[in-house]
Amino acid sequence: MRDFLKSTRFKVLLGFLAFLVGIMIYAVTKGGYSVSGASFIHSLTKPFRTASNGISMRVELALDKLTNANDYYKENQELKAQIGELNKQLADYDSMKTELQELRKFVVIKEQHEDFILSQPCGVIGYVTNDPFKSFLIDKGEDDGITPNCPVVTPEGLVGITVNVSANVSTVRTLLSPDLSIAAVCSASPADTGIIEGDILSSEDGNTRLIHVSTENKLRVGDLMVTGGTSGLFPKDYPIGTVKSIGLDTSGLSVAADIKPCVDVTRLTSVIVITDFTGKKEDGADEN
């Protein structure tokens, strides 16, 4: 061992380790962008990852059907009951729709979200290995106009934010992550505001948390939470999720709620990135 420590071989290996540490430090200074080595490996492995992920998802789906047959049967029964309920609501909805169409004649409706600049639809290449908060990779990057801290959405609602952008691959941090905080407003009672922030316990069930809500709130289970848009990181009034349960937080000074996201982030196949919108803060990186 002593001979080894005095040998040239040891010095060369020490130099090599120092070189690797140098790469690591350089990666830290890139501020959200991948280093060119990572970018190259991403580009090289992208087609293989897409193909193998496709196969794996199909195998998982097949195994899932076999192992969870009882759950699916139970879920099927529940869904049948739910369909009956929804059919009743549909009848009410039709009458309301007719009424609404009448009202629309008198209201000038501005096209929703016309200020958004959207990316091309992005395919989900795969999920980050063993990430409890379901971060995933999309097949668009810097070359497609995506920068770090762009909101990622589907038509149903907000998914997360881009965090690590390569030339043609980006990593998306989902709203299940405790590292992402979003100012949220209740659509039914706009005075009720709070912060949506992931939580380890909630993320196990695919939910996120609404925290710092005033004790004098009018939140109800089923209320839709939308983005507040105050940070400049997310556009205003985009759906996030519905309130699942309400209670006091651990300090007892404010109210917290479990939020079921509008989008199931665990099984995504494609998303869209909002590259620009009215009120976007350019140095929004500090806000999340």
Added chain:
Amino acid sequence: MRIKTPREKRLLYFKTTLRWVLYYAVIFICFLIMVSGTWLKPILLVPAAIAVAVNNNMYASAVTGAMCGFLIDISCDKLFGYNAVLLAFFCILTTLLFELYLRPRFANYMLITAVASYIQCRLDYKFYYQIWNYANVERIFVKYTLRVWVYTVAASLLVYLAVWLINKLLMPKEHLTIEEAIRIIEK
């Protein structure tokens, strides 16, 4: 050492090249398994790097360790270079241990893989979760870190078999002179 004929030399180069191509094919397959699907998966690149380090020289082991580390960084979305430093270090240590103290046996490989993999998982938990003081962070350790470690140790058997097979078929054998062979027999 016996003088090799040009044909033997060519065969040696061919076998060595093919061996390294197959090592990296195994590593690439491990990477693809790691990045596919949504379930918890073993960090297969740790046992792969160590299996290569057991029977090869230190420089090659260090480079392979670094390569596997970079691939882990990409698949697990960690700081680029973090796992490269860690695995390069583990591989150098593994080669050194097998050169000086240990025999290239399966039990020794499993022991080193279990320890290295645990350290890798533990440090990952420490730096990416525990240090940030998330509420209920210990659940990540129990539900993710420990399970991934167990999966990794279990899966290392398959990785070992693959690398063992490559070594058995393509690892160059020592050529001894008749005098050396007699000396060994006499001992």
